[in-house]
Amino acid sequence: MKKSIALFAIAALSAAAFSNAQQGFSTIEERMTGKEFTAAGLDKLSDEELSALNEWLRARSVATLENESRSYTDTRGFENQTMAGLNSSDVMARVKGNFSGWTGDTVFELDNGMIWEQVEDSTFYMSPTNDAVVVIEKGVFNSWRLRVDGYNKTVRVRRVE
Numbered sequence: 001m002k003k004s005i006a007l008f009a010i011a012a013l014s015a016a017a018f019s020n021a022q023q024g025f026s027t028i029e030e031r032m033t034g035k036e037f038t039a040a041g042l043d044k045l046s047d048e049e050l051s052a053l054n055e056w057l058r059a060r061s062v063a064t065l066e067n068e069s070r071s072y073t074d075t076r077g078f079e080n081q082t083m084a085g086l087n088s089s090d091v092m093a094r095v096k097g098n099f100s101g102w103t104g105d106t107v108f109e110l111d112n113g114m115i116w117e118q119v120e121d122s123t124f125y126m127s128p129t130n131d132a133v134v135v136i137e138k139g140v141f142n143s144w145r146l147r148v149d150g151y152n153k154t155v156r157v158r159r160v161e
Helices: 002-023 034-039 047-060
Strands: 070-072 081-083 091-094 098-102 107-109 115-118 124-130 133-138 144-148 154-159
Touching: 115 144
Parallel strands: none
Antiparallel strands: 070 081, 091 133, 098 124, 107 115, 115 154, 133 144, 144 154
């Protein structure tokens, strides 16, 4: 009996580790801005071709399990920062214009050309700020969570563009 419980626990841990490795991968559509995606001609690929490209990238990605702190340098005016937990699939950018939080149906237009929308019903208010720095992190089950730098509150989001 104890042996079968131990074997079950090992199988469950192996499945969880495989699942985490798969979740650490972000697709090429998620990594590129809409402009970059179009400029590279990837918008001309069929769904099957795009899926095949993502599978090729997933199979050859060495960064899918990267979970340690790393230095993040940005060309849009951020200081060179080290942020604990910032992974290769995470997005760090600024919300264009005046930003004071989210209210349930907020659309986040970022300075890197990406557009994300809020997909859960929650609210968060903060002092209005121009060009707020946000980090969008990969969550479980291919979800994404947005947080404003300096705050602990997050919201689930989906990429629109």
